[in-house]
Amino acid sequence: MILLDLELKDSPGELLKALTPISKMGINIHSVIHLRERKRDDKVVVRIVLENLEEDTLKKIVEKLEDRGIVVTKVNNNIRKMDVDVVVIGHVVDTDIRDTIDRLNRYGLVVDLDLTMPHPYKESSARMRILVDIKKLEGLCKEMEKISKEKDLLFIKSF
Amino acid sequence: MRVILVGFGVIGRGVISVIKKKREYLKKRYGMDVKIVAICDSSGAAIDENGLDLDLALEVKKRRGKISEYPGKGVTLEATEVIRSVDGDVLIEVTPTNIEDGEPARTYIIEGFKSGKHVITANKGPLALYFQELMSYAKRYNRIFRYEASVGGAMPIINLARETLAGNEIIEIKGILNGTTNYILTKMEREKLDFDTVLKEAQELGIAETNPYQDISGLDTAAKIVILANSIMNMNVTIKDVKIEGITRITPEALTMANKGGYTIKLVGEVKRNKLEVCPKLIPLDDPLNVKGSLNVAKLYTDLAKEVIVVGRGAGSIETSSAILSDLIHTYLQTSKG
Ligand SMILES: NC(=O)c1ccc[n+]([C@@H]2O[C@H](COP(=O)([O-])OP(=O)(O)OC[C@H]3O[C@@H](n4cnc5c(N)ncnc54)[C@H](OP(=O)(O)O)[C@@H]3O)[C@@H](O)[C@H]2O)c1
Numbered sequence: 001m002i003l004l005d006l007e008l009k010d011s012p013g014e015l016l017k018a019l020t021p022i023s024k025m026g027i028n029i030h031s032v033i034h035l036r037e038r039k040r041d042d043k044v045v046v047r048i049v050l051e052n053l054e055e056d057t058l059k060k061i062v063e064k065l066e067d068r069g070i071v072v073t074k075v076n077n078n079i080r081k082m083d084v085d086v087v088v089i090g091h092v093v094d095t096d097i098r099d100t101i102d103r104l105n106r107y108g109l110v111v112d113l114d115l116t117m118p119h120p121y122k123e124s125s126a127r128m129r130i131l132v133d134i135k136k137l138e139g140l141c142k143e144m145e146k147i148s149k150e151k152d153l154l155f156i157k158s159f
Numbered sequence: 160m161r162v163i164l165v166g167f168g169v170i171g172r173g174v175i176s177v178i179k180k181k182r183e184y185l186k187k188r189y190g191m192d193v194k195i196v197a198i199c200d201s202s203g204a205a206i207d208e209n210g211l212d213l214d215l216a217l218e219v220k221k222r223r224g225k226i227s228e229y230p231g232k233g234v235t236l237e238a239t240e241v242i243r244s245v246d247g248d249v250l251i252e253v254t255p256t257n258i259e260d261g262e263p264a265r266t267y268i269i270e271g272f273k274s275g276k277h278v279i280t281a282n283k284g285p286l287a288l289y290f291q292e293l294m295s296y297a298k299r300y301n302r303i304f305r306y307e308a309s310v311g312g313a314m315p316i317i318n319l320a321r322e323t324l325a326g327n328e329i330i331e332i333k334g335i336l337n338g339t340t341n342y343i344l345t346k347m348e349r350e351k352l353d354f355d356t357v358l359k360e361a362q363e364l365g366i367a368e369t370n371p372y373q374d375i376s377g378l379d380t381a382a383k384i385v386i387l388a389n390s391i392m393n394m395n396v397t398i399k400d401v402k403i404e405g406i407t408r409i410t411p412e413a414l415t416m417a418n419k420g421g422y423t424i425k426l427v428g429e430v431k432r433n434k435l436e437v438c439p440k441l442i443p444l445d446d447p448l449n450v451k452g453s454l455n456v457a458k459l460y461t462d463l464a465k466e467v468i469v470v471g472r473g474a475g476s477i478e479t480s481s482a483i484l485s486d487l488i489h490t491y492l493q494t495s496k497g
Contacts, residue, residue, distance in 0.1 A: 085420050085441055089413050114419065116412045125413040127420050154408050156417070156424055158441035 001030065002050040002058060005074035006065065007081075010044045018046070021064045027051065045073065071131065082159075083111075084130050084137075086144070090153035092126045093117065100147055101128075107140035108132030160193050160491050161208075163245055163276065165238045165267050166253035167200040167226050170281055170308075170483070172217060173476030174251060177484050179213050191491050197245045203227030203235035206245055238263065242270045249490055251483060252280040258373065258382055258398065261285035265293070272296040272304075277494070279486045281308035281479060287382035287398050290389040303493055305486035306390075310383040311336055311455045313478035314471025318485070320391040320459060327461035329391050331431035334457030335448065336383040338473040339367045339374040340406050340426040342453040348414045348423060354407060366453060376405040377426060377437040384428040384437060396435060404438040417441055423449050431460075 008014040015032070022029060030049040053061075062072050062080075073081050092100070092115065101110050112129035132140050137159070144155045162178075164171055178185075178193050185191040194210035202225035205211055211232070219229050227233040242250060250271035254264050265285040269292075271278045278297070280286070285293060286309055297304035307317050311334075320329050335341050339361065346357045358375070361367035373379045381401040388394040406426050417424050422441040425448065429436045442448050447468045450456045455473035460466055472478040 085422065087413050087416050087420075087422075087424070087441060089408050089410060114416060116416060118410075118412050123408070123410065125410060125416050127416040129420070154404070154439075156409075156413070156439045156441055158422060158443075 002053055003074070003076050004048045004050065004061070004065075004072060005035070006046050006048065007043050007071040007073050008046055010042050015046060017068060018048070018065060018070050021068065022048070022050070022061055025057070025061065025064075027053065027057070027061070079134050081131060081133055082137075084108075084132055084140075085158040086128050086130065087156040088126045088128065088153050089156070090123050090151065092124050092153065095151035095153065097126070100151070100153075103143055103147060104128070104130060104140065107136045107143055160191060160249060160487075161196045161210075161247040162193060162249045162251055162487070163197040163199075163242060163247040163271075164195055164251045164253070165199045165242065166251075166255075167198050167216075167220055168253070168255070169476045170253040170479055171198070171200070171251075172220065173480035174253065174483050175213050175217060177477060177480040181484065185488070189488060189491060190495075191488065193487070196247050197241050198226050198229075199238040199241050200226045203233065204238065204241045205229030205232050206234060206236075206241065207232050208246060238267055239270050242267060242276070243274050247276055248494070249487065250276040250278045251487070252278060252282055253483075254282065256282050256373075256382075257284040258287060258378060259284075261288040265289055268293055268304075269296050272300040272302050275300065275302070277303040277305075277490050279305045279483055279490065281306070281483060283309045283379070283382040283386060286389075287385045290386070290397075291395060303490050305489060306386070307486050308479050308482035310386050311457065311469075311471060312338075312473040312475065313481050314455045314457070314469055314473060315482070316387070316457050316459075316469060317390055318489070319467075319469065320387075324459070324461060324464060324467065327463045329459055329461050331429070331460040332384075332387050332391065332457060333427060333429045333448070333460075334455065335425050335450065336428050336455055336457065336473065337374055337377075337380045337426060338453035338455055339371065340377075340380075341450070341455070342366050343375070344406060344409065344414070344424060344426065345451045347409065347411050348418070351411045351415070353411060354409060375407055377403040378405075380426060380428040380437045384430050384435060388430045388435060392430065394430075400435050402436045402438070406439055409439055418444070425449070 028051040033047040035045040108130040110128050111131050114127040117124040197206045205226050227235050252267050261284040264282040268278050343357050381398050381403050385398050388396050424439050425442045427440040456470045458468045
């Protein structure tokens with residue numbers, strides 16, 4: 001059996017959008033399990049159980065899903081993508097927050113941003129959630145280190 | 160069992176109190192008769208080959224501040240001389256930690272081995288800087304060397320990993336190994352106060368030292384990480400190999416931000432192959448590493464047992480002395496077998 005963990009938007013039609021391409025390929029879907037305990041923000045995590053498949057077919061499925069903007073977080077318990085969080089302390093806005101995000105986006109995707117600015121002259125802080133391919137995690141870390149040195153920002157990571 | 164105690168401060172006095180308190184228990188349970196044949200502080204020493212009067216020693220230290228004023232048996236001899244010249248089975252070394260050059264503890268420990276004593280220490284400095292050297296002395300002179308109290312105070316970790324978890328490969332250790340920073344971060348989070356305010360308060364309460372630099376800069380945690388890496392994970396590293404970031408830049412706003420995302424911020428030390436790091440980290444609110452106040456915690460990842468987590472008090476006179484006592488009992492049992 002094959003297990004696929006998908007992260008879907010919590011709105012009607014999203015599950016169907018994920019299942020349609022799979023069934024169109026003539027693949028048996030054994031079951032669909034909602035992993036409710038892992039619900040985060042406005043996302044739900046769904047585990048799809050499929051019949052045993054060739055490596056190639058599996059790859060095709062994952063590609064098709066990703067083409068449709070669906071996040072495949074795990075394939076058979078191998079983590080592919082994960083959400084990481086960081087809290088950033090420093091002059092987050094004044095050091096060109098757009099540039100910071102753009103640079104992080106080269107390795108992952110900043111999906112959520114929260115900012116506080118207690119005082120214009122004081123250091124502010126931001127929280128970011130970044131969706132990142134497990135293979136690019138190290139690159140992301142290195143980029144954070146670089147930005148941290150250049151802009152004197154402290155990245156407090158969840159990983 | 161004849162013991163030489165070097166260092167008669169918070170921990171040294173704790174060791175004496177614990178030995179006093181457990182005297183009967185040690186005799187009954189292990190047939191162990193502990194005699195303190197010498198106590199040293201910076202003023203000199205009190206020496207009695209038949210065993211010092213422990214109540215009197217504590218009294219003299221309290222009243223006069225100097226152990227060298229112990230009636231009739233006080234001397235102004237330097238500790239190295241005492242270690243060398245007094246007959247003893249075990250040296251308990253509890254002088255102040257020095258992360259720059261490990262002295263005077265390094266010299267005392269080496270002198271202990273050279274003069275045929277087993278050594279127990281609570282001192283991070285020499286262990287973090289000269290681990291291999293000290294181990295090689297212990298080996299050369301065929302002496303036991305134990306240092307459970309140096310990491311995590313009363314929280315069992317070194318002997319736990321090496322003895323209780325024997326057979327497991329320890330793949331990774333991650334933990335909060337400094338009570339002062341944990342206290343500060345917990346307080347900042349709960350009361351939304353800034354770092355300086357909480358630090359000052361912690362100093363007034365005696366939780367943080369007058370010079371808190373080693374704690375808040377992460378240096379203290381780094382020294383402990385190095386000890387764990389060398390002693391448990393067979394690495395050969397020193398404090399210079401650790402990437403260090405302290406907690407001085409943490410703000411209450413950042414803690415609130417972290418909370419909103421389901422996290423707290425802790426100063427975490429981490430060691431695994433290719434990674435030796437001390438830095439503030441986001442820890443999920445429901446994670447076992449999220450311990451409050453001045454508690455210490457460590458998570459060990461092993462190949463067979465998987466995760467093992469310990470929580471305990473990282474400081475305190477009696478608490479830390481309990482780890483020293485357990486090393487003393489171990490040493491006795493090892494050497495009295497014949
Ligand atoms: N406190 C804790 O909770 C804790 C926890 C874990 C580990 N430790 C470690 O335990 C050790 C002792 O800590 P502590 O809190 O007991 O320190 P402390 O209260 O400062 O006591 C240090 C003692 O060492 C003596 N001393 C200083 N220089 C000396 C010298 N050159 N020769 C002989 N004695 C000397 C001092 O003498 P005077 O009395 O004459 O000044 C004092 O009695 C440190 O390495 C520390 O890192 C402490």
